[in-house]
Amino acid sequence: MAPLIVVLAGGEGRRMGGEKPLRLLGGETLVDRALRRARHWSDEVRLALRTPEQVPNPGVPILLDDPDVWGPLAGLANALREARRTGRTHVLTLPCDVPFLPDDLLSRLQAAIGDEAVAMAESDGQLHPVCALWSVGVLDRLASYRAAGRRSLKGLAQDAGMVLVDWPEEAFVNVNTPADLAEAERRLRSEV
Template identity: 60%
Template sequence: MRVPLVVILAGGEGRRIGGGKPLRELRGERLIDRAVRTARLWSGDLRLALREPGQVPGLDVPVLVDDHNIAGPLAGLGSALRAAREANRDFALTIPCDVPFLPPDLGPRLQAAIGNRLAAVPASGADLHPACALWRAETLDCLPAYLASGRRSLIGFAEAVGFVRVEWSGGQFFNVNSESDLAEAERRLDSEIEDLDGLPGTGPGNSRP
């Protein structure tokens, strides 16, 4: 199966965290840089979906500018689907810039699960995570009718085109929306480091895996 075009959704204003969310740092690394590093696990063909061209400086990643007539993350998905079609990619995989613990197997598992559906959406328990989903490029043709219905949610669009849900644990889709969320993400990273320190062969003088 061909690798997808990966589009990082980073056009939100991030008002609850004081603005400029993609540029906020987690352990000295910008959220957007962490997202790019994660996205490269699944494809070398990346795009950055923004509301304005200069929102995120300092990245060597092509920028897609969202349609201002579409509100919310659906605008980023529209940009992703158009870019996938233009790049002759069968799929667009979207991920938000503010979900720092995405599972490394996200892309492969969604591709393995999509079958003949138009979308594959991660789920954890009762929660769906449609901003982290795999979409067939042909779903672009379904977007005008959905917009004409007056609906704007990603979950609603996934339901309209038909999707398969793929289960993961919920903690992997924790997203950073506020200062307290950022602090919680820092605590999670601290906990991961402590867990590594407790493994055999990871003490002083030994290299971690």
């Protein structure tokens, strides 16, 4: 069974000047690009947002971030609850601002996870905690993790037990600034 996939798009995008999910790359918004990729991998796709106004009419169900939970952990928490509710055993988290995700991301993470709670992408020793496959059982650890004042996805994955899966660095180029977006546009044109 395919995992539930949640595209994380609830950040403020300050370095981009706001509204990062709606920025265009190759004539398509960053969030639409991420949702298209997610639909390729699963029939259960959700969009994690801080407020519904961040992405009007996304075409998939929205999971609103819990205001008491910080950052991507909020999107993951709701996604794990939603996966449990829909009978899915795993959640794949994808950021909306990493437009060149590898085609084999899901298949390699699924092949690697085994008995671990999390399979996480890495490149050149850098972890990519928002590009990870999470067992729904991680939800059972979340309350105590948060109660201890912890809030990073990486820390949660380490606490739950994880395996790392390595890719080349260019697969996880993050678009955070207008300059990053311009570089991504150049890369997209060169790949077409």
